[in-house]
Amino acid sequence: MPNRILQPELVAIDSIDFVAPKQHVLSDTTSLYHMKDVPNETSRFDLYFDAGVCRGQKGIPSFVNGLLLSGTKDKTSNELQSEINSLGGFLDSGISIENSVVTVYCLREHLPAIFKTVVHAIQGVTFDKNEVQEYLVDRRQSLKISQEKVGYLAQQRFREKLFASSQSYSYTLSVSDIDAVTIGELRDFHKKHYLNGLNKVVVVGDISDEVITEIKDAVTPIIVSSQEDFTDKITNEPGKFEQEKEGAVQSAVRLGRTLFNKNHDDYLDFLILNTILGDYFGSRLMTNIREDKGYTYGIGSMIAELNGTGYFLIATEVGSDVKDATLKEIQIETERLQSELVSEDELELVRNYMLGQLLKSADGPYAMTDLFLSAEIHGKSLKFYNQALASIRDITPERIQELAKKYLKWDDFSIVAVG
Amino acid sequence: MISFERFTLDNGLRVIFHKDATTPMVVVNTLYDVGARDESEDKTGFAHLFEHLMFGGSINIPEFDTPLQMAGGENNAFTSNDITNYYDVLPSKNIETGLWLESDRMLSLAFTPKSLEVQRSVVIEEFKQRYLNQPYGDVWLELRPLVYKEHPYKWATIGKEISHIEDATMEDVKSFFKKHYNPSNAILCIAGNIELEEVKSLTNKWYGDIPGGQKPVRNLPIEPKQLEFREKTIERKVPVDAFYYAFRMVPRRNQDYLTVDVLSDALGRDKSSRLYLSLKKDQNLVSNIGAYITGSIDEGLLVISGKLNNGVSFEDLDAALWKELSALTTELVPTNELERLKIKIQTSKEFNDQGLLNRAMNLSMHELLGGAEKINEESEIYQKITPEDIQRIARETLNKTNCSLLKVKADNAE
Numbered sequence: 001m002p003n004r005i006l007q008p009e010l011v012a013i014d015s016i017d018f019v020a021p022k023q024h025v026l027s028d029t030t031s032l033y034h035m036k037d038v039p040n041e042t043s044r045f046d047l048y049f050d051a052g053v054c055r056g057q058k059g060i061p062s063f064v065n066g067l068l069l070s071g072t073k074d075k076t077s078n079e080l081q082s083e084i085n086s087l088g089g090f091l092d093s094g095i096s097i098e099n100s101v102v103t104v105y106c107l108r109e110h111l112p113a114i115f116k117t118v119v120h121a122i123q124g125v126t127f128d129k130n131e132v133q134e135y136l137v138d139r140r141q142s143l144k145i146s147q148e149k150v151g152y153l154a155q156q157r158f159r160e161k162l163f164a165s166s167q168s169y170s171y172t173l174s175v176s177d178i179d180a181v182t183i184g185e186l187r188d189f190h191k192k193h194y195l196n197g198l199n200k201v202v203v204v205g206d207i208s209d210e211v212i213t214e215i216k217d218a219v220t221p222i223i224v225s226s227q228e229d230f231t232d233k234i235t236n237e238p239g240k241f242e243q244e245k246e247g248a249v250q251s252a253v254r255l256g257r258t259l260f261n262k263n264h265d266d267y268l269d270f271l272i273l274n275t276i277l278g279d280y281f282g283s284r285l286m287t288n289i290r291e292d293k294g295y296t297y298g299i300g301s302m303i304a305e306l307n308g309t310g311y312f313l314i315a316t317e318v319g320s321d322v323k324d325a326t327l328k329e330i331q332i333e334t335e336r337l338q339s340e341l342v343s344e345d346e347l348e349l350v351r352n353y354m355l356g357q358l359l360k361s362a363d364g365p366y367a368m369t370d371l372f373l374s375a376e377i378h379g380k381s382l383k384f385y386n387q388a389l390a391s392i393r394d395i396t397p398e399r400i401q402e403l404a405k406k407y408l409k410w411d412d413f414s415i416v417a418v419g
Numbered sequence: 420m421i422s423f424e425r426f427t428l429d430n431g432l433r434v435i436f437h438k439d440a441t442t443p444m445v446v447v448n449t450l451y452d453v454g455a456r457d458e459s460e461d462k463t464g465f466a467h468l469f470e471h472l473m474f475g476g477s478i479n480i481p482e483f484d485t486p487l488q489m490a491g492g493e494n495n496a497f498t499s500n501d502i503t504n505y506y507d508v509l510p511s512k513n514i515e516t517g518l519w520l521e522s523d524r525m526l527s528l529a530f531t532p533k534s535l536e537v538q539r540s541v542v543i544e545e546f547k548q549r550y551l552n553q554p555y556g557d558v559w560l561e562l563r564p565l566v567y568k569e570h571p572y573k574w575a576t577i578g579k580e581i582s583h584i585e586d587a588t589m590e591d592v593k594s595f596f597k598k599h600y601n602p603s604n605a606i607l608c609i610a611g612n613i614e615l616e617e618v619k620s621l622t623n624k625w626y627g628d629i630p631g632g633q634k635p636v637r638n639l640p641i642e643p644k645q646l647e648f649r650e651k652t653i654e655r656k657v658p659v660d661a662f663y664y665a666f667r668m669v670p671r672r673n674q675d676y677l678t679v680d681v682l683s684d685a686l687g688r689d690k691s692s693r694l695y696l697s698l699k700k701d702q703n704l705v706s707n708i709g710a711y712i713t714g715s716i717d718e719g720l721l722v723i724s725g726k727l728n729n730g731v732s733f734e735d736l737d738a739a740l741w742k743e744l745s746a747l748t749t750e751l752v753p754t755n756e757l758e759r760l761k762i763k764i765q766t767s768k769e770f771n772d773q774g775l776l777n778r779a780m781n782l783s784m785h786e787l788l789g790g791a792e793k794i795n796e797e798s799e800i801y802q803k804i805t806p807e808d809i810q811r812i813a814r815e816t817l818n819k820t821n822c823s824l825l826k827v828k829a830d831n832a833e
Binding site (some may be wrong): 085137148316366 | 441442445464478479491492493508512513516541549554659691703706707759766767769770772820
């Protein structure tokens, strides 16, 4: 009979192997990162462009991102898709506030051919009238569907308040902007931000050096010549902003404030505070608002990073009748972290949990590459994660309280509720 | 090729071990052979509510999550119409914490009345979040009873209605555990950088003394063959008209199951698929369209769904769609098209197999379906599928009398 009362003895995580991809410098502004050590046939490449939402107006960056594969003068969109799909490629393109990324997953033997197709498609996109028309009709439709979701509405409203000081960061897509855009505007943006906009290439997979050289040659013409700065000055508009959505049985809540990124001295310790508050299943918010009160299916907090700054966010969807009660409890939890010291037991739990999760996020070439990239974007090397290990081990209850007092003041938050 | 070892404990617990020497993590995956199809019609949503309660404490351990987090791990679970699956991912040095926790909750649950009350509310919020407060969120609540008249697939995992969850009693929940949660009804898969001997000794240590129990006999009503086209229109406050064509298909263990999968890919997997090219790109009838299979163990569905463009009627779409479907029954799929579908399947399998957790879950599922070794046979079965096979399956499946159509009409369409 095993002893079922006592937890088996735990072994501490003393070190983690962090492995960097190989860097190939392409220019002052742009590098290619290659993670070669992949023990199977899979591969991936990412093309990063300085073509995020903040670089344009009226939804244009997002439309251009969505139209990158819409056809060149030699090939229709159907032909481009067929070339990629016939080689088993999965293409994904996405845009965030500060960048635009095109990603392909495929077997490594087909990576060279798919890479060529994708780069040519991006370089030669003509913004064919019919394709643009079709795309905008689809966007209009999907926007209308999104606008029926309380989560989407709250997220957009929150962005407006979070980035209140910057129009290009707080922009949210509207139907009238979809209707107003012209092909000329799309072409201008593409020329400026894609034909002269590539600022990072990532390759994961057991790909030969010859192929890496081909890839470097293929992208040389579109490398960004000089990297524009990103803003480091964003301030949110504190206050409570509520919006009614007829017929909604749940309310979406988003609240937070502008904060910082990995380049700030408080970042690593704040990450621990964030975990305690809302970033794991046993967090204060989950324990109170889901597991004690049953108000929600889920609630969480996070730090989101931008090139020059960052922000803190708490998000949940709750029964409409308990929205105010939920906000009250969130306030209680943020204030409790300021007024009471975290117990050693809880801190020990969070330490162990975070170490285990860091170990996991370095497990395997894909996870390791992403971990590397999230430090690289802030000019950090993998040493940063050794600092993270140290910070997790050395954190004290007093330090947590100090950070809570500094950054979790209720009056500093922008609070949005839609429902 | 995914290698594994298999052994069975004296109490009937089947154990699959998959060694991966490259990872510092270990996965402990437990599949229970119980899903929403095992519920009675007046108490639906139980398998899923129960999954929530499995975290509320077991006979010797007051709460599940904290000790696992203390070991640096995390866990989650999901319930489908067929199975309930629990997984823990933790640093492999701490594997015993995972086995201690999972074996104790297999031994006996000990959740409190408060835990039942709270999880009941949490599940009701989940019901709202996923099914009621989303545009098109209730589609499956409508589509299932249109297709299934007898088989328990007629209700969704979340339950037929919120009142079933509201009315669940402590007694109901306890008898559910007693019936379905025992070693003879479970498959345990352990994956990571450990040795077989260690796995054997650890599983014997933690699971060996759990009474085997009786594997429940499943005796589900058989869904009669569908003989007529079915159609239902619902009006909802959504911006766009949407359609869902559901075709009955062979069960998961049938030899033609993977052929139906390829057929659905031909119809609507990606932007080179037939329906996308014809109905969207050529005819401009829809803003999006896709096809997929539900992956059910019993007779599942091949579903074609999408949204209409403004000004297009359901009738326009219907005519164009059936024309494409009939092409698959009258003409053979060209070889290069079939090659394209196969390489896409092969690529997604390679990526799927990349993740340790995926491997553990897939091994467990295959073991349930008839033997974990089948995980390594699928690729060959796919490769052998011929244009003639696809035509035969298209003729069997893509019939009007085998089809149920749900139309969601926008009641505020422009």
